[in-house]
Amino acid sequence: MNRSVPIALCLLAAAGVLFAALPSTDAAENTAAPTGVTIPKGYRNWQVVAPSQRDDKDEIRVILGNDIAMKAYRAKTLPFPDGAILAKLAWKRAKSAEFDNTLVPGDPQRIEFMVKNSKKYAATGGWGFGRFVNGKPADEKQHGTCWPCHEANVKGNDWVFTRYAP
Amino acid sequence: MNRSVPIALCLLAAAGVLFAALPSTDAAENTAAPTGVTIPKGYRNWQVVAPSQRDDKDEIRVILGNDIAMKAYRAKTLPFPDGAILAKLAWKRAKSAEFDNTLVPGDPQRIEFMVKNSKKYAATGGWGFGRFVNGKPADEKQHGTCWPCHEANVKGNDWVFTRYAP
Numbered sequence: 489m490n491r492s493v494p495i496a497l498c499l500l501a502a503a504g505v506l507f508a509a510l511p512s513t514d515a516a517e518n519t520a521a522p523t524g525v526t527i528p529k530g531y532r533n534w535q536v537v538a539p540s541q542r543d544d545k546d547e548i549r550v551i552l553g554n555d556i557a558m559k560a561y562r563a564k565t566l567p568f569p570d571g572a573i574l575a576k577l578a579w580k581r582a583k584s585a586e587f588d589n590t591l592v593p594g595d596p597q598r599i600e601f602m603v604k605n606s607k608k609y610a611a612t613g614g615w616g617f618g619r620f621v622n623g624k625p626a627d628e629k630q631h632g633t634c635w636p637c638h639e640a641n642v643k644g645n646d647w648v649f650t651r652y653a654p
Numbered sequence: 655m656n657r658s659v660p661i662a663l664c665l666l667a668a669a670g671v672l673f674a675a676l677p678s679t680d681a682a683e684n685t686a687a688p689t690g691v692t693i694p695k696g697y698r699n700w701q702v703v704a705p706s707q708r709d710d711k712d713e714i715r716v717i718l719g720n721d722i723a724m725k726a727y728r729a730k731t732l733p734f735p736d737g738a739i740l741a742k743l744a745w746k747r748a749k750s751a752e753f754d755n756t757l758v759p760g761d762p763q764r765i766e767f768m769v770k771n772s773k774k775y776a777a778t779g780g781w782g783f784g785r786f787v788n789g790k791p792a793d794e795k796q797h798g799t800c801w802p803c804h805e806a807n808v809k810g811n812d813w814v815f816t817r818y819a820p
Contacts, residue, residue, distance in 0.1 A: 532702075533724075536702050540714070540757065542753075552702065584815075589708060591709070593705065653758075
């Protein structure tokens with residue numbers, strides 16, 4: 489019997505255990521916020537709703553939407569249908585290396601999501617909110633601040649702040 | 655012989671002439687800049703490279719890339735391969751209706767493109783530049799300002815200003 493086969497299998501198994509133990513982006517992306525919202529796979533590839541800047545926080549942002557959300561935006565469909573997801577990517581602002589008076593994304597600050605599920609999130613306008621910093625969900629207290637602000641400000645837009653920028 | 659067949663064909667032909675004579679968005683989008691660059695179909699659906707703000711022009715912007723450009727950005731491939739296209743969408747800034755200290759896209763100002771074709775645009779770093787205002791190309795004088803600025807500032811990044819924002 490060739491002893492190298494079980495040895496090779498053993499090494500493969502050990503490598504498998506090792507890889508499973510290493511932190512992976514996918515695993516991190518699947519950690520749920522207290523609301524149950526997780527980081528949607530492939531969100532960075534979604535289309536743009538609009539950019540924005542928040543001077544009081546020295547941040548520049550872009551809001552993306554998945555296909556269901558973008559279709560609703562373009563058709564001006566309100567409320568957004570179940571399955572729509574919005575993503576907000578926020579960066580600290582940095583000075584452009586080449587231009588004065590120009591600010592560009594610096595360090596990533598957080599990513600946030602609004603997930604439309606009218607049954608699951610009926611208590612918060614049909615939207616589940618998720619905030620993640622360095623791939624990890626923010627705590628329950630932070631998540632408690634999302635809905636009251638949306639509820640107070642954007643009733644007429646299905647609780648969504650960002651309008652589509654053509 | 656059934657006379658309705660040639661009559662139907664005639665009506666179809668007339669309809670074809672009529673449609674061809676109507677101004678269409680596609681036709682407008684295919685008006686070429688003096689460089690030969692046209693507005694690429696579907697550019698608004700491309701993925702985000704990064705947002706930026708230009709305080710001296712009171713503008714907020716987002717830079718998008720087609721699939722070839724995004725693949726190169728993510729693989730840190732320089733120079734960009736032929737076929738890569740970047741799009742810059744610039745809006746005048748508007749105050750958020752809900753938040754102080756927050757600026758969002760207002761009126762669209764222009765869209766601009768960089769099209770990589772190392773042979774066709776060998777004289778301008780392999781990039782063809784196109785600027786469009788209200789869907790119409792800017793004049794030759796304006797287009798003459800693109801390359802000198804890129805050439806002077808971003809030699810080390812294949813003449814591209816915008817870096818990928820993760």
